[in-house]
Amino acid sequence: MSRPRASLRTAVVWEVLREALDDRVKATGREALDVLDTGGGTGNFAVPVARLGHRVTVVDPSPDALFALERRAAEEGVADRVRGVQGDAHGLFEVAERGGYDVVLCHGVLEYVDDPAEGLRNVAAALRPGGILSVLAAGLGGAVLARALAGHFTEARRALADPDGRWGGGDPMPRRFTPERLTDLITAHGLEVAAVHGVRVFADLVPGALVDAEPGATEALARLEEAVAELPAFRSIAARLHVLARTRSASVPSAKEAE
Structure with a gap:
């Protein structure tokens, strides 16, 4: 079965994120992780992450998006593992726990916040020792x-x-990043960059009619996107940049975290 063309927008990010979640599960010995999705909207990532068995808190400023998230989580049978709260990166710790998450998603946020450095500082502070940060931003x-x-x-x-x-x-x-600017911003807040990927290198440039008219073209385009995602020459011209980072200091999970 060929994948929907819309999945080209997130396929590379999702594969990297799923592997990172598996690594964190192995590192902590806990099958269910605590995940924070800042700006998570209607749950494009939160719901699939919850389907893997993890607990996800979505912070988003839009009540309409959070309502759609609640409905979507219920339809997918993961309402007990998805919690939506109204807020933003600026006032993150008014609605989220500082240092309380194994994984933090910051997708489509840094382009829009007034101060990207402050937003990055907050999402980094939400991570537990050894935690993982996934950043997706406009290139x-x-x-x-x-x-x-x-x-x-x-x-x-x-x-x-x-x-x-x-x-x-x-x-x-409002704002776009080069790979260097984005990684510098992340490392400046005490994180180590594990991987940088270009997302939608070709997908936004190829006419939809051309892809839809050729049998197997969507799958072939997806494989091409995966092949070039980590190549510096191509990620520098990607529509989106994805950075996976980790906190520099790791520790054995506390008894509370291991529950």
Whole structure:
């Protein structure tokens, strides 16, 4: 069975994340991990993570998204393992526990917060010793390439020169990152970068009609995305950047954590 084209947007991230969850399970000896999903919205990652048996807290500023999350979790039979709370990265510890999570997801957050450094500091502080952070953010190179291929050469050049990687006043994205800027931001907050992946290197550039018309094209495109995800030359032009990081100090889980 071929995968849905929409899954191309998250396939690379999901494979990396699932392996990281397995590693954390082995390291702690606990089958059920505590996972925090900041900006998790309707549960695109939270629900699949809960299906693996883990407990997930989703923090999101949108009540509508949290309502959809609750409904989705119930439909998938994981309502007892998914908890949604209204909040954001700025006031994270008003709704989440400091140092209380094995894994923290920060997907599509750093582009929008007023202060990415503060947002990163908070999500890093939510991790337990030896915990894992998954960051997904908009990539500058992918936006420049997309504007150039669309014939908007001045906008492409403007994005390169802009401190936030924006191509103009009509740009809907508040901020974009290069791989170097994103990894520097993460390591500055006491984390070790384990892997950097380019996400949607080709998927956003290939016309949907072309993929849909060719039998097996979606699966072939997915395999191509996986093949180039870790290659520096390609991740620098990806629409999204994914970084997996870990806290530098690891310790044996406490009795409370092992329950």
